[in-house]
Amino acid sequence: MLRPRRPDEHFAAEAAAAREAGWTVALVDHDGLAAGAADAAVARVPAGDGAVYRGWMLGADRYAAMARALAGRGVTLRTGPEQYRRAHELPGWAAQLAGFTPDTTWTSGADRAAFDEARAALGEGPAVLRDWTKSMKHYWDEAVYVPQLGDAAAAWRVASRLRELRGDEFTGGFVLRRFERFTGAEVRTWWVRGECRLVSAHPDSPDELPPAGPDLAAITPVIAGLGLPFVTVDLALRADGVWRVIEVGDGQVSDRPVSTTAEVFVAAVGDRILT
Structure with missing residues (x-):
């Protein structure tokens, strides 16, 4: 400014x-x-x-x-704007990635009845909560983690706190995702027109460089099928050794970890993204 x-x-x-x-x-x-x-x-x-x-x-x-x-x-x-929305907001990609990502339900809006319906649809057990674009991960215990979906009052307290913290930036509605236990840091993958061009650390853990994996063979046709020109896909290794999709985002606004240089990033995506 x-x-x-x-x-x-x-x-x-x-x-x-x-x-x-x-x-x-x-x-x-x-x-x-x-x-x-x-x-x-x-x-x-x-x-x-x-x-x-x-x-x-x-x-x-x-x-x-x-x-x-x-x-x-x-x-x-x-x-384009419609492509950006589909990558940026979870309902634009979650259904297509069912089976590769934790079971997910969501609402349109922030009313209690819709939240309870989404909560019931997910069943019992623990879950994590966010809105269509963002979680409040630094407020894990009060605005993210739902210990038991069957406890309606406790789950609504978490949802209400998330809504309060997001304020005017609350987007779309509530998203409930079944809790899965992961090992190690997340990996950020960068895709241009359905092709993975770069595997990097996640910006939240830039010094934890990705392992030899993940194996992207199974997920590649699914990401290509989204028809989105430039996206990131964040993955984490579940405790049972299965790679899971944590998040899809529009690559234009996805952060680059400091452990990946700007030169490496531009070289990886630049030769295709504008052609």
Whole structure:
């Protein structure tokens, strides 16, 4: 915000690496996008070309507004608004990944009746809770972990706390996922047009580099079948030795772990993402 002609420090290394690789790099004003001023926010983007957004997370509606503003300048985002929403919001991908990810139910909205219906559909046992885009993992005991789905009052207390903590950023509805026990850190995989281009550590554990696995053979056709141009898929090894999908996200707003250099990242995804 204080240096509007320079990329945010968090993304500066990627901007430099992209320029070095021959990409045209233009700045958008994220604060302006978040505030609903999309036309002004994209005013520095050169007219008439394809583009990939790389920056902080945007709500799906704000992303759509950015896409419209860019289209007015003759610029087409390689990830369209509907594709962004499907990658960014859990209902866009969870059903297709059934069998590879913990059993999941969700609501539209935050009312108690819908929550209880989703809770009952998942059955008994422990679960974890989030909304369509984000959990409050740093509030595990009070806003994430549901020890027993059959305890309606206790489960609703967790849901109410999640709703309170998310505030105006609460998105879509509640998501309940069956609790599974995992070993080791998560792995972040980066996919361009259904092909895994990079396996990295997860940003939350950047020093815990991925093992020789995971074996992606079974999941590759499923990810390709999503039809999404640029996504991340986070995986973790379940206690029984089975790799499980924890999260799918739009690659444009997925964080890069510091243990993966900007140059490696750009080289991995850049030769296909804009072609």
